Each structure stands twice: as C-alpha cells, then as structure tokens.
Amino acid sequence: MKPAKLYETLADAIASQVAQGVLREGERIPSVRQTAQHHQLSISTVIRAFLLLESRGIIEARPQSGYFVRRRPDTPVRKDAISAPLSPADLARAPALDTSTLVLTTLRSIGQGSIPLGSPFPDPAAFPWARLNYHAGVVSRRVGQNQQLSDLPPGNPELIRQIARRHLENGLTVDAAEIIITTGATEAINLCLQAVAQPGDLVAVESPTYYALLQALERMGMRVLEVATDPEQGIDIAALESAIVNQGVKACILMPNFQNPLGFMMSDERKRALVEMLARHDVPAIENDVYHELYYGDTHPSSLKQYDRHGLVLHCNSFSKSLDTGHRIGWTLPGRYRAQVEKLKFLNSLNTAALPQLAIAEYLKNDGYDFHLRKLRKAYAQQAAIMSAAVRRFFPPGTSVTQPAGGYLLWVTMPPSVRALELYARAQERGISVGAGNMFATGDAWQHCIRLNYSYPWSADVEAAVRMLGQLAGELTAS
C-alpha cells in the first residue's frame, strides 16, 4: 500500500472533525486559503483535499459562500447498513482518483445553478424533444398492440437501415450488416477496444483527449501513449508512426472531427494519409465521430472510415450530441472486428434499450433531422464566435483560444503561470464551472488550459461568467 498523500491525510482529518461533530452539519468550514495557511500546505493540496471530501459527500460548495458540511438526508437511516467513506487504503489503490474526483465534481456542478461552462454535454434545450416524444408515442402504441420489443444485438433493423442510409447520403458507403447498435458511443468504444487490444497492450491517443477515454483505458488495464496533437491539424502522423514502429502500439483511438477538447477537424488529405499509414502497419484505429453532424461549413466532414480499405477503422458514433441526449443510442462499424464486437456485446448482457431505438428510427424516417441540424449548426457557429471574442477580451494577455470548425467546445490556453485547478476552485466558489485542463491528459501538460462549453445561448449571465473567469485568471497570473 502506498503511503498516504498529503491531501488524503488532510481530507481524513477534516472528515474526522465532521464525524466527531466538531464541524457540524450545515456549518461553513474554513476556506481553502485559511486551511492552507493553518496547515502550512499549498493551495493545490488543499483544493485536492476539498475535492475529495466533496466526492465523498461530506462537504458541498455553495456559490458565493464557500464550503459547508453537508446535511444528511432526513429519511430514516439504517446506520449499520450505510457504507463507510473511502478509506486511504481505497484511495491508494486508485492512483488516478484525484483526476476522476476532479471530473466527478466538475460534472456534479452542472445543474446546481451554476453556469455549466465546464460541462461536456450540449445544452439539452436545443434538441427536438417534442418530436422525439411524438415518435416514441407512435412506437409505444405499436408495442402495446403486440409488436415485439427486441433489444438483441445487432440492434433494431429499421434503425440500422436509417443509419446506413444517412452514412450513404454523407459519402460513406456502408453495408448495413456491419452496423451494431450500442448504448452510446461509450459502449461502442469499450467493445471495440476489447476487440482490438488486451490488458497490458499499448494504445495511442491524442493529447489532450477527453477524460472518459483515459478512464476506459485505465479500467481495461491497457497502457496509454499520448501522441502530440496540433490544435488545428490533429494528431502528428509521423509521431504516431514512430510510436507504432518503435514502441509497439497495438491500436489507436482518434477523434478526427471537432475533437474534444481541441475542436480541430483533420483535413481530408491528412485523414487519408493517416489511414494509409495505419494500414501499412496493420494497426486498427477506433474512430470517435460523435460530433460529426455539428460542422459549421457547407459540407459534411469525411470520416476516417471513408479511406479504409482493410477493415482496420472501427467507426464509433452516437445520437447523443446531435439529436437525443436523453437516451444513449450509438453504433459502431467495426470493420474486420465485427464478429468479435457482436460477441462481446452479447456476452456483456447489457442490451441497448429497445424503445429509444424504435423511436429514433421513426424520427429519422419521418421527421426533420436535417432541418434541426441546420438550426443547431448555425447557433453553435454564432456562439463559438461570440465566446471566442469574449475570451480574447476578458482573459489576460498571452491567452490563446481555438477557432473550432464545429462542435461546441472551446479550448483556452492561458499564460503558464495560471493553474487551471486553482481557477477551477475559485470559479466554483462563484458558481461557475470550467473544464480544467488537468482532466485531459495523464500528466500536467495542460495544467494552464481550460475547456469551455458554448452550446448555451449567449446571455448577460454567460458574459458575466466569462468576464469573471478572465478576471480570476488575471489574478492568478500575478500570483
């Protein structure tokens, strides 16, 4: 067992005070700054400890007020049946826990009255809920009248047909027989990863990349190689090839269109070059294309799958970012790994819910998906421009910001002295969430970067939040 880290010891000490009633329910605890001074610890150590206590449900942050001891819920309590909080031993067993804690508390702040600039999810208000629900009603009635409800792999045939049709319309020739419906792109990627690599294998990813991917690789016991990625061009193909040749990379996972968090779209030429390079080395690539529909230009971006001649590109996709964020319906085109992926899907017994599949198929067949998408793309393009301008205006000199060609995520690189983790903590106290750069890599490469979500309509509140963030960042350049 590893020796307890400083922040764990501090968290335990505070938890102990709560348990003993020294700090009482509802009471405000000393601030980050006060605690740091009192215990002679760094601000970032105290922040980590507070994050941990938050994730254990012992304290909670209240905007504009500070941190408070959480009240227990007032339903009857069976004390002996409630599990104990995570012990230092538990924490020692999970080396990535402080990053997952950061992610968890960032995600938890969504919907608690804060401006969710740190959220990875699109504003749900922009989606065609009434239409989706109408179609869900139509299919519900059929089920009530004896239509079978089957959720077996590979998935609902009509939905598969609709997905294949849309791919064809967008320039990707697809055999419907290749498609497997999954519970979101998350499950698609999990299954594909299990099909192409084993525990201990080295898997290459972009750097930065989105946190859940790093989490999945760690959970599966695979080793991660983070490859240099240009904020506009995408992954460094030569560096990836070198890693394949010299370090034995077994597979890679890429997001060529509106990558989370950098927002780039790889050019057609680079996509082709990348796929051809991988084919030369017989290395499979899992392509996460969930933002595909959210382009600002006039034409669909291409997918890596379009350049694949060997069944080596496993295309993973989802409706969650462009149509239905309330259910989790995704799919994969796993190339030569199709049989394994279907087998893994079946063996997992986690069949993808049948009704949302039917409802989405009905919507795609009968309703205005492209009409909805055109409105969405236009709104996002406008909001991208407004938020970029606001960041350039309010953040300290030396701050750069990406210019996404699609999606709804902005990547902000601040002066090196500004620690995203501290900005995160100060912003939380003011009811604003950001995506701290620390979440997007295994090391500290992006510790002075943040990701901002601009899917929400611009408003005085959002502008005030961005101005505040810039002000806080400015304060942190001086410290």
Place this chain on the structure above:
Amino acid sequence: MKPAKLYETLADAIASQVAQGVLREGERIPSVRQTAQHHQLSISTVIRAFLLLESRGIIEARPQSGYFVRRRPDTPVRKDAISAPLSPADLARAPALDTSTLVLTTLRSIGQGSIPLGSPFPDPAAFPWARLNYHAGVVSRRVGQNQQLSDLPPGNPELIRQIARRHLENGLTVDAAEIIITTGATEAINLCLQAVAQPGDLVAVESPTYYALLQALERMGMRVLEVATDPEQGIDIAALESAIVNQGVKACILMPNFQNPLGFMMSDERKRALVEMLARHDVPAIENDVYHELYYGDTHPSSLKQYDRHGLVLHCNSFSKSLDTGHRIGWTLPGRYRAQVEKLKFLNSLNTAALPQLAIAEYLKNDGYDFHLRKLRKAYAQQAAIMSAAVRRFFPPGTSVTQPAGGYLLWVTMPPSVRALELYARAQERGISVGAGNMFATGDAWQHCIRLNYSYPWSADVEAAVRMLGQLAGELTAS
C-alpha cells in the same frame, strides 16, 4: 489451441459449401436427421453445428420448413471490410460458446413469428406504454425549457425518492442515500459483483439459475459454485454454509422471489435464516429481486435485505419486468459496499440514460402503478394455472411442472430420456421456442428440463404450441 470439436468441424464444412456456392442462398439444406445419417454423427452434434451456423448468420430456421442458407442483405457490400465469421480458433477460446450460442438463437427466435415460450421477457403488450409515454412527454417539455438533464451517479433524485418510498410502503426501510440507479438490474449485479469479488474468487449461485448470470461470472473471471436448490424452498442453506466453510465461497447471488427459472418464493423464515447464516460468516449476498412485484398472493414477499443488519445484502432490482420493458432502468442498495459500487459505476462511464429516469419518476409520482400491477398479477396467476394444466395434460407421463407463486416462468421436468436440446430443435422447426434446460447450469443437470414463458394471453395458438411440445416430448421418450 484445443482440437476442434466434431460440431465445429461439421459447421465449418457446411459453411465452406455455402461459401463455394455448393449450397446456394435461399436453398434448403439437409435436415438434422439427414445430416446425422450422412455424416454418421449424433443428432445432438448436428444440432450444435446448426446452432453455430445460425449464430454465424449463415443459415436460418424457417418454421415448418427446415433450415435454409441465409440471403445476404442487398445494400452495397464492402467485402474487404466485413469481418470473417468466427473461426474454430475463436470457438476454442470460448469454452461456453455452445451454450451462449443456444441462448442467442433462442433469443433470436423471439419476434420471428414463433410462439415465444422460450423467451425470458414478459409480453410487452401488458405494460402501460401510453401512460409512460405521456409522462415522458411531460419531462421532455421541461427539458426543452431548460431543465438540466443529468445522468450522473447516483441517479435522478426524484426517481431515487420514489424508489425509497415504494420500498418503505412494502416493508423495507431504506435510506435514499443508499440507492444507486443503474442500467437495469444487469448492470446493478455486474457492479455489485465487482465490488464483492475479484477474478478467481468462488461465487455461489442457485442451480438452476438464469443464463446471463453464469455468463457474467465467466466474463469476470470468477469461479462458479452451483448449490443445490429446491424447486419450492429455494437454496439449500446447509449446503451453502458448508461451501462457505469448506470451499472458501467469497460471495453468493440469489433470487429469493419467483426465481428464474424455478419460480419458487423462499419463506420469510428461510430468508431470515439464510441472511443470518451469511452474517455469521461475513459473506455478502447479491439479491436479484426483479420479479418482486409479480406475486399472486395478497401480500408483497419480503426481500433478503429486510433481514440484513450488517450491510451484507446488496439488493438489486429493476422496472423491466413490472413496468417498463422498453428502457433499462434498475437500481441497487449495496449496503456496506455503496462507495465502491458508486465509484465503479462512475468509472465505467456508462451513465444510465437520464430521460427514462425522469419519465419513470413522473409516472410513479402521479400515475396508477399499483392499479397496473394488480391487473398484471391477476393475469399472470390465471395464465400460470392454465399453462400448468395444459402441460400436465399434453406432456408424457412422468413430467412434473412447478407451481409458481409469482412471475411468469414455468419449469417443466420431463422424463430423463427426453433431451431438451432435441426438443428445442424440433420445436424450432415448427416455429415454437422453448428454454432448454441446458442453458441454466454449467453442466448437464437440467438437460431434460425446459422453461416456458406464460406471460402471453392464452389463445388457441398457445394451446396448440403446448400440445405440439407435449407431442414432441412424447416422441422423444420413445427414442
């Protein structure tokens, strides 16, 4: 690599004939009997080979006609990108594959025009789809008007509150803080298993038990101990205790109410004795209580959780069998393992879809769940009696049948000379599915048993199907 089994060799030979065009698309292939005679193989070897070919999508069964070579779908085909069928090497790596093949083909026969007596799923027509969809519409409108849509663990607070309330009404005192919403009971059990046991650990289950559980244990690398289970009393508590003491059982998974497939309900006394025995040995029990609401008597059955004083019972449950079979919404009360289960849930990144949670919460709050349940229970109780009587009437002498106190599954024990696998194959040719006993254990203990689903309203077709099954079983006693 293990040497190829006879059925694998036969399947490959037939697949080869199809690939070479010797057997053409749409053409009927020789019957099981003809093939067995021609190749000098046993009927059961040929059946296994046909099942394998079915699961590989090479042949398909057509009711009343036999087996035919499947037609390829007629969308454009990118041949080089389609994966090859499972090779003998793949099969050799998956020792339980012939059983999962059996399960897969049984499940696939549902909805293909056959009478789904082999289905584990309830007839969807009996569920309140219109009401659920109405409430989904209500919550969709709120989301469209800016209510946040959060799918983070532990789940939607209103749904958690409603679940806790129903538990309280049914005699189980629950702290809402213990509840974690999951993607069906399947995910709940997966998470709980990971929390209580590690790969290589010995886990005790009832025998027979439902297939997906055996699949999950195998997938997680745990060893299975099948404990003798009485069709009316439930698991043999003394045998379980002996296994704990002498064989080092780490955890157990039990279904005390309307067990799948035996249908028993353990008495309160035996439930208490079981939980107290486990507590003496500090062994956790995962309780699968998904059929809880489907009782025929006047009062709710108790749960093992009600007798738990040490946080050692991890209660897993779901709405899929009693309210909403179109989505996958379940929950767990993990006792002292709560923190680990929530952490595992979060690390899996497979957040349970938000909208169905909201919709079900709304339904539970405002609608007639108990009214629906009373109708459902009454229908199932009637159908249980009718089907039991039909089995006793049509099946050969020496057949016994359970008398379930709830649920919708009947377990039929036929004379030992009747092989369920052959009955399965002959029934499939006639468009009738059954649950062959082989699926419910790792060995051959139940090879002369079948499980029948009586959730569908009785009809002339269902009666004819049961009569036919009885006739086929009668033919098999003679062979």
